[in-house]
Amino acid sequence: MFSRISKVKSIVSDTVSFSSAMQIGDTSYIDGNSLALAVQKKSETFHSVDIHFEDYDIFKKPFYIPRLNEPVISSFSNPNPFIRVGNINIIGVSASSVVGVGNVGHARMESRVKHIREVPKENEETPIEDSTNNT
Amino acid sequence: MEFNVTNHQLCVGDIKITGVSSSALFLIGDVQTVQLSSAFDTPPESLIIGPFVPLSPEG
Numbered sequence: 001m002f003s004r005i006s007k008v009k010s011i012v013s014d015t016v017s018f019s020s021a022m023q024i025g026d027t028s029y030i031d032g033n034s035l036a037l038a039v040q041k042k043s044e045t046f047h048s049v050d051i052h053f054e055d056y057d058i059f060k061k062p063f064y065i066p067r068l069n070e071p072v073i074s075s076f077s078n079p080n081p082f083i084r085v086g087n088i089n090i091i092g093v094s095a096s097s098v099v100g101v102g103n104v105g106h107a108r109m110e111s112r113v114k115h116i117r118e119v120p121k122e123n124e125e126t127p128i129e130d131s132t133n134n135t
Numbered sequence: 136m137e138f139n140v141t142n143h144q145l146c147v148g149d150i151k152i153t154g155v156s157s158s159a160l161f162l163i164g165d166v167q168t169v170q171l172s173s174a175f176d177t178p179p180e181s182l183i184i185g186p187f188v189p190l191s192p193e194g
Contacts, residue, residue, distance in 0.1 A: 034158040074138040086149040097155040104166040111158035115177035
């Protein structure tokens with residue numbers, strides 16, 4: 001099955017960050033995992049707050065992952081053994097993402113993001129308590 | 136079920152991407168299996184508006 005060759009003229013990325021990868025060449029397996037807690041609040045200062053992933057359900061729940069072995073008999077043939085691509089320009093690769101050129105055996109990617117917004121009441125300038133709510 | 140694939144010519148021009156993020160996968164090539172899973176949570180409860188008890192007045 002892995003008989004095709006990827007031909008890319010050029011690949012440019014400005015940023016590859018937060019455990020992301022640019023993989024050129026064949027890969028046996030990719031296992032990406034990203035957990036993010038995004039706290040937005042209206043405040044002059046950000047105190048260091050005790051925030052733990054375990055406090056939020058979204059990080060605790062076991063994930064539904066599509067099954068690997070479907071009852072399908074597949075066959076592939078490649079009369080043209082090339083995948084040709086021109087110039088690739090990517091501004092950013094982030095949060096355990098992968099940009100790959102080449103064949104891959106198995107890829108499993110998982111992402112969990114929790115957003116929390118804290119805004120003060122209208123006409124009220126006092127900063128609000130730090131959020132440690134359990135949702 | 137039977138699934139037969141014949142790959143003839145595959146030519147792509149230039150690709151411009153702003154961002155690949157949150158465990159996304161951008162791949163040029165063949166892959167045997169892909170499993171993707173994603174959860175995003177911003178429920179109404181996550182919007183906390185002001186303190187419930189007013190702060191004690193000064194003086």
